[in-house]
Amino acid sequence: MGDAGAIIGLIIIALVALFVIVAISRAIRIVPQAGALIIERLGRYQSTMYAGLHFLIPFVDRIRAGVDLRERVVPFRPQPVITSDNLVVSIDTVVYYQVTDPKAATYEIADYIQAIEQLTVTTLRNIIGSMDLEQTLTSRDQINGQLRGVLDEATGRWGIRVNRVELKAIDPPPSVQGAMEQQMRAERDRRAAILTAEGVKQSAILTAEGEKQSAILTAEGQAQAAILKAQGESRAILQVFDAIHRGDADPKLLAYQYLQMLPEIANGTSSKLWVVPTELTAALGSISSAFGDGGPSGGGGVSGGGAPSSGGGGETRREKREKDLEHIEGLDVELPETSLQDPAEALREARGQATEATAEATQAGETSGRPFDPSSAAGQRPPEGEEPPPAPQEPWQPHQ
Secondary structure, three states: OHHHHHHHHHHHHHHHHHHHHHHHHHHEEEEOOOEEEEEEEOOEEEEEEOOEEEEOOOOOEEEEEEEEOOOEEEEEEEEEEEOOOOOEEEEEEEEEEEEOOHHHHHHOOOOHHHHHHHHHHHHHHHHHOOOOHHHHHHOHHHHHHHHHHHHHHHHHHHOEEEEEEEEEEEEOOHHHHHHHHHHHHHHHHHHHHHHHHHHHHHHHHHHHHHHHHHHHHHHHHHHHHHHHHHHHHHHHHHHHHHHHHHHOOOHHHHHHHHHHHHHHHHOOOOOOOOOOOOHHHHHHHHHHHHHOOOOOHHHOOEOOOOOEOHHHOOOOHHHHHHHHHHHOOOOOOOOOOOOOOOHHHHHHHHHHHHHHHHHHHHHHHHHHOOOOOHHHHHHHOOOOOOOOOOOOOOOOOOOO
């Protein structure tokens, strides 16, 4: 019996110790920071315990709920919303809230998370229903402000403060998205075309301005060149005229230069017909009368230029020229003595070159293979009924 009593006593002591341990564990509560405990005593609200060490009456007080006082973020699933232009858009929302009154959040509403979600959906449908799609996509801040105001007012009596409401995504239907992309692409293409046209316009304007300036400068340069060329030619003409005036050129010199130009006329590579001027015989007669020994008897005592000869007893042309040069003032340089070619030699040279030119023209006509056209010589024969003109008299032959 003693052993049985000892065992029972040990069991009772163990039960009491276990009861004390359980009671102590239920009586002592440590609440963490940013947290709160709702305490009920015999089924009624007793108090709200915040951060720190607290003691409860075991088996009388109990913890109804623990509340987190930190700000929390709750994302809600996409909700279909109809806009004023009858388009269904899907909107995702995110709510930032914080419990300010643990008692009200526990006893005023059963599930405040679900209540906030449903209130957000209904308020969002009311706001979006008064807007079209374009306004919905561009009025996020306005929608966020209206949602926050409605939710904060409704959740205030629940001991909850809504800090922010954000629209995470607004997704229009796929067909509308394709149309919007096409519209945006067309708008960008229009802007690109406008910018390209502006660039082409500016390029054309700058090119035209450059061509204009280039043409102006070219014209000014040509004008200056023409002016300078004209001035140079005028000065050259004046100097040549002055030199001729000072040298007092007589017809013999002019006739000599005329003979020197005849070979150059005949040496043309494209010349097929060489015309001998009618003045050639007169020029050759002047040279022959001027450089011959007194000339023919019919020539009289006057030379080819009309100046009196030395045998007439008057003043010779050379003496007159030297006398005039002595009276001319302002001469800068003295004219060199002119050495004239022998007229007979010059005449033989001219006749030889003329003969060569005629032979070349005849050979060219034969080489071409064309038959002789009698009409080509029609202008060289006199009309019918008229006598041919007398042949010109050679300057070295005496007059008949």
